[in-house]
Amino acid sequence: MSYLRFYTSPMSRGRIVRWMLEEVGCDYDTHLVVFDDPRPEVLLAANPLGKVPTLIHGDRVVTEAAAICAYLADAFPEAGLAPPLAERADYYRWLFFAASTLEYAVMHKGLGLQMPEGRERQIGYGNYARVMDALEQAVAGKGFVAGDSFSAADVYLGSQIGWGLQFGTIEPRPAFAAYWAGLKDRPAKRRADQIDDALMPEGPAA
Incomplete structure (x- = not known):
């Protein structure tokens, strides 16, 4: 293998x-x-x-x-690159938040798509502003999103944030910039x- x-x-x-x-x-x-x-x-x-x-x-x-x-x-x-099985709640949560909720919100914004008013419940993320608030809560004051160690969740979430900051599809909030700054210069990156x-x-x- x-x-x-x-x-x-x-x-x-x-x-x-x-x-x-x-x-x-x-x-x-x-x-x-x-x-x-x-x-x-x-x-x-x-x-x-x-x-x-x-x-x-x-x-x-x-x-x-x-x-x-x-x-x-x-x-x-x-x-x-993954926490122990018993400690993977945040790891799974934010890895797949980035791959679904965040990515859809960011891509729709980049394409100029908006849900009609009052129909936000028909799409998984609700609205872009709420997604940004949830993302900020996930990374604010943290070096890593799922505990004290770098993980695959940081690879995916960090990539989404770095791309979004570069191309203007993610708001340039200080928490996002600080989180990405701690990841972007890793030797593997x-x-x-x-x-x-x-x-x-x-x-x-x-």
């Missing part, structure tokens, strides 16, 4: 998984997927949607960035960014 095949694009949520892989410190092979090209048959066989990131670990397939982060934390426990930045397509020649 040591073989890891990682299908990704540097312009996707695969950057989150790359960071997680570098935190784990395991060996893996990168298979770059270009958005406009046909998807490799191996990828389509593993993930019929042809989405990245997709991780193949031996004969196991894991998709969805948050699920991959959680899987890697469990598959490589020696990396210490720097390595991951260097790898993905080098894979970015070059612009047209001048």
Whole structure:
């Protein structure tokens, strides 16, 4: 079960998984997927949607960035990226809050979508302002979101906050900036960014 095949694009949520892989410190092979090209048959066989990131670990397939982060934390426990089972309430809560509630609220804001007044209950997050308040409560005054140690939840939640602050889809509240400042310079994050930045397509020649 040591073989890891990682299908990704540097312009996707695969950057989150790359960071997680570098935190784990395991060996893996990168298979770059270009958005406009046909998807490799191996990828389509593993993930019929042809989405990245997709991780193949031996004969196991894991998709969805948050699920991959959680899987890697469990598959490589020696990396210490998940709390003990009895202490995982906050870990699960905020990892999947980031992958569902937060991501939907942020993406809808970025796309300029708004729920009609009085119909907020029809969407899982209610409204953007409430999500921002809940997020602030989660990270205010904390170095890590799920206890005293860095975990996979910080990889995913931190990625969402860092991306949102960079592109203006998350409010620049001091609590968010402080939390992200404590994560963005981790050695594994720097390595991951260097790898993905080098894979970015070059612009047209001048």
